[in-house]
Amino acid sequence: MAVDQAPAAGQPSDIHARQLAGLDALELGGGTSSGLASRLWGRTWPMLLAIAIVLAIWQGVVWSGRWPEYVFAGPAETLGTLGERLTDPEYWQAIAVTMRRAVTGFAIAVVVGLAVGAVVSRIKVLRAAFGSLITGLQTMPSIAWFPLAILLFGLTESAITFVVILGAAPSIANGLITGVDYTPPILLRASHVLGFRRLQLYRHVILPASLPSFLAGLKQGWAFAWRSLMAGELVVIIAHQSSLGERLYYDRELADSAGLLATMIIILVIGVGIDLLFETGDNALRRRWGLQQVRN
């Protein structure tokens, strides 16, 4: 490719071009990439192993006889109940209600977190004033917000959404702020020399540079949102609107051990599933940026 535009073979610049091309080819070398199937299997089998170990321990505890089986159901019975519930449309409706709340709450939290993060990272005074407050909010257990939320909104879905937003938004804002703070200074200098200033600099350099940190914030924000939501659904029971938290609550009331454990499994699976989505996004980004070597 480089050789094409050299004037004629044998001229010094042509030799340079060919030497460079040779060096380039040597330095790039071929990387090894394993197939999709083997990569998938490489990630799946440790998970399967973990599940097998957990099931074994669970069964062991049940067999130990510490609790009677109607209090602490074994894996077989629980998985049976889980199968039954997954064929029950009403149960799916409960899942749908919970997911709707999660998605709505998280979406609003993203908007709020982005707005707060953008403003706070841009304005120095606000940074000094609110920077540590945002970090403080992150450490506040979401369940502590519920008394206030119920006072403000009553036993309604708004109370739940309110706490979900408060749980997730600080992490998202913090992710953005950290990303802006840690934009490599060399990139800022290079951008300055290229002529980028103020808004253009923010849009074309600082925001893209903070993407990995922002994504980490999103992931953490999701974890907080999901926890807050489950706490909320256990505390704020709304009539005629079944949800996963509500099912958990009534399973305990009715001492339905297998049902309770089945619902917990569903909650875990949804949490892990969405976390995997974020991780996939994170990995794709790392691959594009050439960061995967840093991964521990």
Add this chain to the structure above:
Amino acid sequence: MTAPLTERAARRAEGDEPAVRLDGVSKIYGQGKNGLLALDNISLSVAPGEFVSLLGASGCGKSTLLSLVAGLDSPTAGTLSVGGRKIAMMFQEPALFPWLTVSANVEMALRVQGVAKRERRQRAAEFLDIVHLGGFGAKRPHELSGGMRQRVSLARALAQEADVLLMDEPFGALDAMTRDLLHDELERIWQKRGLSVLFVTHNVREAVRLGDRVVLLSSRPGKVAEEFDVDIERPRVTDSPEVAELASAVTARLRQEVLRHGS
């Protein structure tokens, strides 16, 4: 190949307005008693089309000086003028944007000028051709070797269509073989495009190999210690006896400077 040299010599002789002029420039970091004098009363000029190597041991404020010329920082005293010329700069690190492709990185220089997307792409390809990376536009920076990344960085600097190119030890982190090839490349591109270059390095051979003039800075504070004219015909070779001879003279002078700090 020697034509540009005489042309430049003629231009210098005509007394053209310098491309870069520093007059009694000082830079102090911090204030009062704790202030650190980084640059002390530096006067220096680069003629249009001239290649000046700025050489010095650590602590001579070479990088500070470039930052001042680039407008990344401002001098504490003295005047600095680039006569409204456009300035491009290359750093020791390639400083490429990891989220952009190689082509898009070069395009960033054009984007800020509001060039339309299509033209941007086309011109970026031309600049990549100049550094012999024509086929690599769609790659990401991390897929390239260190030397290739520095060439992308050079292509991006060229895309600014600046008159003055500042280079802050751009080849310092590369292996000797790659560095030699990039010296040839840089010499060729500089001659073709008539750039004025201010090239900072701590490598004496590199300074002599590339510069029309080598300006030696002393350390703490940074001061012009001596200037050497390099009258060696181009294209030059780093291993040539002429380069080696002048390099050893410059090295001897540099050692004296370093010795002053030994006692």
